[in-house]
Amino acid sequence: MDEISASKAGTFEFDKDFIINRLGYGTMQLTGNGVWGPYKDPDQAVDLIKKSFDLGVNFVDTADSYGPWHADTYLAKALKEYPDSDKIFISDKVGQVRTGENEWTPVGAPAFLRQEVELSLRLFDRDHEDLLFLHRIDDHYPIEDQIGELKKLQDEGKIKHIGVSQVTLDELKAAQKVAKIDAVENMYNVGHHKGDDAIVDYAEKEGMAFLPWFPLDTGNLTKADSPLNDIAKKYNASSAQIALAWLLKRSNNIIPIPGTSSEDHLKDNLNAANVELSDEDFEKLSGLEK
Ligand SMILES: NC(=O)c1ccc[n+]([C@@H]2O[C@H](COP(=O)([O-])OP(=O)(O)OC[C@H]3O[C@@H](n4cnc5c(N)ncnc54)[C@H](OP(=O)(O)O)[C@@H]3O)[C@@H](O)[C@H]2O)c1
The missing domain is CATH 3.20.20.100 (NADP-dependent oxidoreductase domain)
Known part of the structure; x- marks a missing residue:
């Protein structure tokens, strides 16, 4: 199994003394x-x-x-x-x-x-x-x-x-x-992003961080009928990991902050750093929102 560590998601630099995973x-x-x-x-x-x-x-x-x-x-x-x-x-x-x-x-x-x-x-x-x-x-x-x-x-x-x-x-x-x-x-999440895509792009251009709240659509994207299930199967990943991997790939200024009360889910979420979506699957996921 791949090592689970937030450090595998790359870093964002607020300033030289404030570089975060x-x-x-x-x-x-x-x-x-x-x-x-x-x-x-x-x-x-x-x-x-x-x-x-x-x-x-x-x-x-x-x-x-x-x-x-x-x-x-x-x-x-x-x-x-x-x-x-x-x-x-x-x-x-x-x-x-x-x-x-x-x-x-x-x-x-x-x-x-x-x-x-x-x-x-x-x-x-x-x-x-x-x-x-x-x-x-x-x-x-x-x-x-x-x-x-x-x-x-x-x-x-x-x-x-x-x-x-x-x-x-x-x-x-x-x-x-x-x-x-x-x-x-x-x-902002893979199921609800269109309204804020322009803000993410603007923030990136300005060098600002973008924190997407409800990154898992407050758990809806992880449910049994998640629209992410097929792609999750393909990557041998959970639907939560696909949702987070999409955010990580969307822009280097995005810092997902998934919430959980469960250690298993915490590990599952951090393991998203080990999922690398293909460009094709990223585009497919980006088009899920109607
Ligand atoms: N700025 C704002 O106005 C604002 C608003 C809302 C939230 N936030 C911030 O955004 C953070 C994230 O939002 P959130 O916690 O509300 O929603 P979220 O991260 O989208 O989803 C959390 C929900 O998903 C479940 N979950 C988490 N990981 C999972 C996994 N791997 N598999 C299955 N279920 C999983 C959690 O249940 P379990 O506990 O059972 O894992 C919980 O019900 C908050 O903690 C907060 O810091 C900011």
Whole structure:
């Protein structure tokens, strides 16, 4: 069997001190139902995050709104218990409040964004965020105020790189007028990509990272009736691996961050780095979305 390691997916360079393996991990599954409340087995959650580090993951996507705070608490514990954890990069997000299961409300008040960054740094015991996304633009505040506050925090040394999440191309360009934007995080997977192909191409041209959220279409692409089954069979791979291999081949600036609560699925996902799609199959997969 091929070695399982996120390092086999290649790397993306944010800067010379921030070079990450292109298969990361997203913490959102490590919560209760509807991304609300604690995960059923917090110790298992911490162990799973540490297992991902063992397998070469050095880029973890998270947000205080997952739980809220529960996923971040497990991540903080894993980082504390793991040797050399300063080499693990955190991709964090601010700008959403939670009011219950599956309820998300953007709040872009600058003082709130600042508080979230300060509380996250305190929890992670770090003096800066490696990569900090505005989780959603809040229409109640000018974008200049929201990205502007992140820029202030960057000037104070508390954020290294700024990103924007679930944006249109126009919103991305508006954010770029306020600060240097180094990453975009939008919903994007082999089954739903057409609407954002232009953003991926623009991000690549600008040298930005693109984090596709729901890389497995929140598990739908892995189900028994997955449209990826035939190609998966051909590669002796799982449908999850085909979905992730498509993203890795789509553009070198894409960093998939599949979420899972299972060690078997974690290994399965990282093994996608060993699947090399032919150009022909890549094109076939690209055409799946009608
Ligand atoms: N910026 C944003 O607005 C935003 C929004 C949503 C998500 N995100 C980020 O994106 C990350 C990924 O999204 P996600 O976790 O919601 O969705 P996802 O990665 O598309 O899919 C996760 C689902 O797939 C299942 N799964 C994972 N690997 C599998 C495998 N190899 N075989 C079969 N099933 C598998 C998981 O169940 P098991 O637990 O059983 O494996 C879970 O139900 C999140 O963790 C979060 O960091 C960001």
